[in-house]
Amino acid sequence: MQTSITLQIKLFGAFRQFQNGPVTLEVPSGISVAEVKTALWAKLQEIKPGADLALLHASALANSSSVLEANTRLTESQSLAILPPVCGG
Amino acid sequence: MSGKSFLNVATETINPLAAVDFVADDAHGAADVFIGTVRNHNLGKPVLGVSYDVFDDLTLNVFQALADESRARWGEKLNLYIEHYKGRLDIGGVSIIIAVSSPHRDETFQACRYIIEEIKKRVPIWKQEHYVDGDSEWVQGTSLESR
Numbered sequence: 001m002q003t004s005i006t007l008q009i010k011l012f013g014a015f016r017q018f019q020n021g022p023v024t025l026e027v028p029s030g031i032s033v034a035e036v037k038t039a040l041w042a043k044l045q046e047i048k049p050g051a052d053l054a055l056l057h058a059s060a061l062a063n064s065s066s067v068l069e070a071n072t073r074l075t076e077s078q079s080l081a082i083l084p085p086v087c088g089g
Numbered sequence: 090m091s092g093k094s095f096l097n098v099a100t101e102t103i104n105p106l107a108a109v110d111f112v113a114d115d116a117h118g119a120a121d122v123f124i125g126t127v128r129n130h131n132l133g134k135p136v137l138g139v140s141y142d143v144f145d146d147l148t149l150n151v152f153q154a155l156a157d158e159s160r161a162r163w164g165e166k167l168n169l170y171i172e173h174y175k176g177r178l179d180i181g182g183v184s185i186i187i188a189v190s191s192p193h194r195d196e197t198f199q200a201c202r203y204i205i206e207e208i209k210k211r212v213p214i215w216k217q218e219h220y221v222d223g224d225s226e227w228v229q230g231t232s233l234e235s236r
C-alpha cells in the first residue's frame with residue numbers, strides 16, 4: 001500500500017488571491033516537486049474555478065531554507081511555499 | 090577577524106541612521122548606503138503606495154548567503170546591514186536599506202551594488218502597487234524556478 005504525506009503550502013504574492021492561509025495537499029510519498037505543482041494547480045482550480053494559473057508555471061516551490069529542484073522527491077510531511085516571480089527592493 | 094552583519098525583515102519604520110551606526114568601524118574608511126523608497130508612479134500609472142509580502146525565513150537565509158558571497162568577493166572585514174520592509178508603505182517610505190563598510194571605498198560600492206541587484210533577483214519578496222484609481226496590482230518579477 002502506498003503511504004501518503006501531507007504538504008502545507010503557504011501562498012505568497014499574487015497567490016494570496018486564492019486564500020490567506022496555507023493550502024493542504026494529501027499526496028503520495030515520493031512525489032516529485034513538479035508533480036506537487038500539478039496537484040497544487042488542481043487545488044487552486046477547486047478554490048477559484050476558472051482562475052488564470054499561468055503564474056504557477058513561473059513559480060517555484062521552496063522550504064524555509066531553499067528553492068526546490070523540480071525533480072526532488074518528497075517522502076515526509078512538511079511545510080512548503082509557492083513563490084511567484086520575485087521583485088524585492 | 091570577520092566583519093559583522095545585521096539581517097532583518099522589518100515591520101516597523103526603517104531607520105537609515107541605525108544602519109550607518111551599525112556598520113561604523115574605526116578601522117573602516119568608507120561606508121556606502123543604498124536606500125530604496127516608494128515612488129509615486131510606475132509604468133506611467135500614478136501610485137499611492139506599495140504593500141510588500143515577504144517569506145521571512147527564506148529571505149533571511151538568502152540575506153545570509155549574500156553576506157557570505159560579498160565577504161568572499163570583497164573581503165572578510167565588510168560590515169553589512171540588510172533590512173527589508175514587510176507591510177504597506179506610502180510614497181517616500183523606506184522599503185529597503187543596505188549599508189556596507191570596509192577599510193576602502195571601492196569594496197563598499199561594489200558590495201552594496203551587488204547586494205541590491207541580487208536581492209531583486211533572488212529574495213522571496215513581492216510588491217503590490219496601489220494606484221490612484223483604486224486598483225491594485227502585483228508587480229511582475231524574476232522567476233526563481235530552475236535557478
